[in-house]
Every structure is written in structure tokens, then in C-alpha cells.
Amino acid sequence: MASMNGTTVFSRLFQWPMRAMRQEPHLAVMIAVGVVIAYLSLSPTLMLFYGSFLSKPLGVPGNFTLHHYIRAYTDPVTYQLLLNSFVFATGSSVLATTLAAVVAWITVRTNAPFRRLFELTAIIPNIFPPVMLAVAWTVLLSPRTGLINRVLMEIFGLDSAPLNIYSMPGMIFVEALITMPLAFLIVSASLYSMDPSLEESARVAGSTNLQIARRITLPIVRPALLASLTLNLVRAIESFDTPAIIALPARIEVFTTKIYREAIGAFPPNQNVAAAYAVSLLVITMIFVYIYRRLTSRTERYVTVTGRGYRPMIIDLGKWRYLASAIAALILILIVVLPFIVLLYVSFVSYLHVPGEKTWELLTLDHYRSNLTDTRTYRALKNSIILAVGGATLCMLLASVTAYMTTKTKSAGRSLIEALTFIPWAFPGTALAIGLLWTYVYVPLPIYGSLWILLIGYITRFLPYGLRSMTSTIVQIHGELEDASKACGAGFVATFRRILLPLMRPGFVAGWIILATIFLREFSTSIFLYSPGAEPIGPLLYHFYVDGNLGPMCSLGVIVSVICLVLIVVARRIGKVGESFEGG
Numbered sequence: 001m002a003s004m005n006g007t008t009v010f011s012r013l014f015q016w017p018m019r020a021m022r023q024e025p026h027l028a029v030m031i032a033v034g035v036v037i038a039y040l041s042l043s044p045t046l047m048l049f050y051g052s053f054l055s056k057p058l059g060v061p062g063n064f065t066l067h068h069y070i071r072a073y074t075d076p077v078t079y080q081l082l083l084n085s086f087v088f089a090t091g092s093s094v095l096a097t098t099l100a101a102v103v104a105w106i107t108v109r110t111n112a113p114f115r116r117l118f119e120l121t122a123i124i125p126n127i128f129p130p131v132m133l134a135v136a137w138t139v140l141l142s143p144r145t146g147l148i149n150r151v152l153m154e155i156f157g158l159d160s161a162p163l164n165i166y167s168m169p170g171m172i173f174v175e176a177l178i179t180m181p182l183a184f185l186i187v188s189a190s191l192y193s194m195d196p197s198l199e200e201s202a203r204v205a206g207s208t209n210l211q212i213a214r215r216i217t218l219p220i221v222r223p224a225l226l227a228s229l230t231l232n233l234v235r236a237i238e239s240f241d242t243p244a245i246i247a248l249p250a251r252i253e254v255f256t257t258k259i260y261r262e263a264i265g266a267f268p269p270n271q272n273v274a275a276a277y278a279v280s281l282l283v284i285t286m287i288f289v290y291i292y293r294r295l296t297s298r299t300e301r302y303v304t305v306t307g308r309g310y311r312p313m314i315i316d317l318g319k320w321r322y323l324a325s326a327i328a329a330l331i332l333i334l335i336v337v338l339p340f341i342v343l344l345y346v347s348f349v350s351y352l353h354v355p356g357e358k359t360w361e362l363l364t365l366d367h368y369r370s371n372l373t374d375t376r377t378y379r380a381l382k383n384s385i386i387l388a389v390g391g392a393t394l395c396m397l398l399a400s401v402t403a404y405m406t407t408k409t410k411s412a413g414r415s416l417i418e419a420l421t422f423i424p425w426a427f428p429g430t431a432l433a434i435g436l437l438w439t440y441v442y443v444p445l446p447i448y449g450s451l452w453i454l455l456i457g458y459i460t461r462f463l464p465y466g467l468r469s470m471t472s473t474i475v476q477i478h479g480e481l482e483d484a485s486k487a488c489g490a491g492f493v494a495t496f497r498r499i500l501l502p503l504m505r506p507g508f509v510a511g512w513i514i515l516a517t518i519f520l521r522e523f524s525t526s527i528f529l530y531s532p533g534a535e536p537i538g539p540l541l542y543h544f545y546v547d548g549n550l551g552p553m554c555s556l557g558v559i560v561s562v563i564c565l566v567l568i569v570v571a572r573r574i575g576k577v578g579e580s581f582e583g584g
Helices: 002-023 027-050 067-073 076-107 115-122 130-141 146-155 168-192 197-204 209-237 241-250 256-265 271-299 318-348 365-375 374-409 416-424 427-444 451-472 479-487 492-505 505-521 537-548 551-575
Strands: none
Touching: 027 374, 027 416, 027 427, 027 451, 067 076, 067 271, 076 115, 076 168, 076 209, 076 256, 076 318, 115 168, 115 318, 115 492, 130 146, 130 168, 130 241, 130 318, 130 537, 130 551, 168 209, 168 318, 197 271, 209 271, 241 256, 256 271, 256 427, 271 416, 271 427, 318 365, 318 551, 365 374, 365 551, 374 416, 374 451, 374 505, 374 537, 374 551, 416 451, 427 451, 451 505, 492 505, 505 537, 537 551
């Protein structure tokens, strides 16, 4: 009898998952998605902590120790780099948000001429690597060879360069230009959604445009400004593009350069200390990402748009509209036009010099020929295109299913999945790379030193970008379509593939474009994870810079920009997306 009862209990326990899945068909998919995201998010996080507490180097068994944290935080340099990191991040985020607010207000709310042209500040920067923007400004403002400095020295007879990009203000300036497009997207979206009746009432009451902007517009968009400020602060404090080009030569230490020096620049490399610094960086960014999410989750209290369709009121600036256009055009020139002209110029001349009569004699296509015929460059381009196309597709498929599970189902596990997707938002590329190194030295998967580890790193880090695009798309799809498919006998996979995915195509393609362009030019994660046989474009560009090969570097940057444009055009044609996409 006892044996029969035991058999019955065992049978019921075995059948319980099957009954649960029949009652809730999404459960199996929910579990699969949860396992994948948990693995992507938690494995590098836990291994990063593990490596920071291990007494032996990467790949060697060791014991638990606090030595690396003690070494890091008894070193006075640590507190200087902590200060430098916060000054750099705060300064660049404030400047980026200020520039974005100015351009967004001129573009969305005023009658300034050519104002629609200024929206290019949010789109065009997606086509060329951020590291190239930093390089362009070193070409212009280097104290020794900077073109602008040399022109100023000749005009005013100066003995030394008046401007120096290799400084903290130079870093802040360049990073602000890199992160400004993201701030523009956030602030402009808030301005587009404002109820114009509030400003109209103030104008009827006799308020001037300046008073309306200060008392009405600014308080309404304050949540968007704070969210932009916080998000850009996170992006700056985890950035390695600008510090690699400016901070390392200037010997200005920030968290990301310290991690790079310990993990790669030291001999022998000290991955344990690098992991300790990476853990500190991860904790800092998670705090600020949490603040960002709190700010964005509370924006509903400031919502001024209801179900009615609103159009933002256009402010007549009168004679000042030309000054407004000039200001916005100047910002567009600093972010897009001038850097791209510099890249084109350096890519076509034999050596760097101030443009003059002899420039015509020094024009050459040798840099392009060398890149297009070089085996290393060809392999790097092929690797980056594979990562861009394949990685973006896999990431968007995962983002699509994840967005569906977290927005369209009531399964108990969706809150856990949402919490797990929070981790990649806060994971700096340098910290993620160190965590992945520790993971795949110990996990018995043969992907260390291959494209696969780069692919996993890209998908892990940038999954939130795809989720943002898909979540905003899938919430607009009515549940009746899914119910009708189920009533016809279709399962989840068939319904998702034939009904939901085609309806999500605009968001899917927009997210794919964002991810493909990011993957094609990614640098901060790749520099730690690549191997000579699996080198993408980002590290190759950096090695060109370190070796002083500016011509080949700039020509390769132009080639990458053209490939980005081709990917965007092809994706938009395949997806038949006519609306402009937004970058993250």
C-alpha cells in the first residue's frame, strides 16, 4: 500500500509540469526565456565577483581573498580616478543634456529655418564609430599637430598651442558630443508630447516666450532632462571610447582606463585587480541606472497628453529665429559635419598637414587600397559584418519573445525576467568583458578566443536596446488577434511567427538597425575579448591609432560608415519601414 502511495505521489509530481504547461501554454517559453536571460546576465556578473575574490590569476585554481580590494582601495590613485570618473561623467552629461535641450527645443517648438534638418543630430552619428569622433577632434585640437591649433598659431603668431584636447575639459567636450544624440531623443520626445494649451494660457495671460519656457516648458520636461542627465552619466562613466583616445595619452586615469591597464596594459596582466575595479564600476553604474529607472517610471505624474491628439505649439521667434538656426547648425557641425570632413580629409592625404596649395599634390587613394587589399582588414570587416547581421537578428528575436512575455502575459515569472533585464542596462562594456573572460575560462564551452564570445557579449550588453524597441511596439498590438489565432488551433510558436512577428516588423527593423550599427562599430567590449583570429573593426581601428596610422584608420572609418548606411537602407527596404528610426 505504501509503495502504491509512493508511486502515485511520484506520478503526480512528474505530471505536474505537464498539467501546468497545458493550463498555461506560455510557461515553457517563459522558462526558456528566463533561463537564457538569467545565463546571459548572471554568469558574467557572478564570475566577475568570483574573479575579484580569487587569489590566483585567470584560469588558475585559487583561494578566497580580499587582497585585491585592499590593494585597490589603499592605493591613493584609486580615489583620484574615482574623482576623475565623476568629474568626466558629470561634466559630459550636463553639457550633452544642455546641447540636446537647446537643439530639441529649436527643432520641435520653434519656427527656426531648416529646423527639421537638425534632427540629423540623432540619426547620422549612428553611422560612424564613436571612437572616430574622438580621433577627429584629436586631429583638430592636438597641441602638437592639431589643424585648428596650427592655424591659430600661424594667424596670431603664438609659440604654443592655445587649445589642448588631451585634458579633462577636452574629454568632457568630446564625450558630450558622442552622447548628445541619445539625450536629444529623450528630450525631443517629451517636447513632442506636451499639451500646448498650458503655454497658450500663459501667453493669453501676457507671459513672454522666455517666461513661458522658464515657468511652463522647463518644469514639464524636467523629468526627461533628469532622465537624460542620469542615463548619459551612466554612459559616460562606463565609456572607454573617449578615454582610450584622450585619457590614456594624457595620463588621466578613470575607471575604464585603469581596468584596461590592469587587464591588458600590465605585464603580466592582473585580471584579479581588474575584476575588483570592474566590480566597483558595476556597482556605481547599477546605482545610477536604478535612479534612471525610478525617474522614468514616475513620469506619468507629469503627463500632459491624454487620448486626444496634440500637436506641440510652434513658437514664433521673429528675428531671433535665424540666431536659433545658427546655434543648432553649429551643434550639428560639431557633432556630424566637422568630424566627418576631417575623417575624409585625413583618409585622402599622404600625411597630416594644414590644407593648402600642396594638398592637391598629396591626395591619394593608397589608404583605401591598402585597407581593401589587406588580409587583416578584410577579416576584421567580415567578422564585424557577421556579428552585426547575425548578432542583431538573434538579439531582436530574443528581445521580441522577451517583450511579449513581459507585456502580454500574466505569468508569475515575468517580474523576474524584467529584473534580470535590468542588469545589462548597468553592465559597462569593460566590466562585462572581464566577467566573460572569467566565465569562459571555467565554463567548458570552446568559445574563448572566438567570435562566439564577442557575440554573447554584444547580445548581453545591448539586449535592453532591442527590448525598448519591441516593448513599445508590442503594447500596441491588440490581444484579439492572438485570441483568434488560438481559436483556430494555432499554438504559441505558430501564432508568434505568423501573426505577432509580422505586426511587430516596424519595431523589429528599427531595433535591428540600431543594434546592427552598434555591433558593427563596437569597441569597449571587443578590445578585451577579441583574439587575432577573431578581430572585429573596433580593436583594429584602435591599433591603427596607437601605431600612428591615421590615414588607414580614417579610411577604414569611412568604409565602416558606408557599410552602416548600406545596412540601414537594406533593412528599411526589407522591413518596408518608412518612418525615421531612433538610436539608443
